Amino acid sequence: GAVVSQHPSWVICKSGTSVKIECRSLDFQATTMFWYRQFPKQSLMLMATSNEGSKATYEQGVEKDKFLINHASLTLSTLTVTSAHPEDSSFYICSARDPAGSTDTQYFGPGTRLTVL
């Protein structure tokens, strides 16, 4: 099946620093990737849709200048949390859409745990 990886799996940073999270589709080309955040014991909330070669589409309430998304290739999307603060601590999960599949299906990465001190 389709595999999506994320790096790093966890990161701890100081308040005010920036953190970059990578999302890669390993065995397929993904024109569209999605970024979610998940707070403890809660569901996934879509942050943005990342399309290769174009600007990301952000959900309402998500600051595009704080959460920078770059989808530079068909297998890589990055999320950069700029000037991180403790309230940005969360579990960030990416997914990638496999257009070759028979249906619209997203494959999820294993997630990145961000802790901002």
Added chain:
Amino acid sequence: AQSVTQLGSHVSVSEGALVLLRCNYSSSVPPYLFWYVQYPNQGLQLLLKYTSAATLVKGINGFEAEFKKSETSFHLTKPSAHMSDAAEYFCAVSDQTSGSRLTFGEGTQLTVNP
């Protein structure tokens, strides 16, 4: 707009018992429906999906779900629970026209007792 409601944030069953996790959806267009499972500190794994073909969908690990349009439901079942089934389960809906944009339910934590 689409939405998903999962009835019961926590479900507890005995090993070997029937598992039933409830999901109701709201969609103005024919939906695609999904069930995902999440183990602690991991991403989501697709269990099964409904895409307007057969209404009874069989997935991995012995799970299945039935799409009932009249009830706007897509409940997840498994005849006999295993300890390894303990996890968080999410129901999700896509309207096919939104480029796979998924709307998730709140999740149901399944506990399996020995």
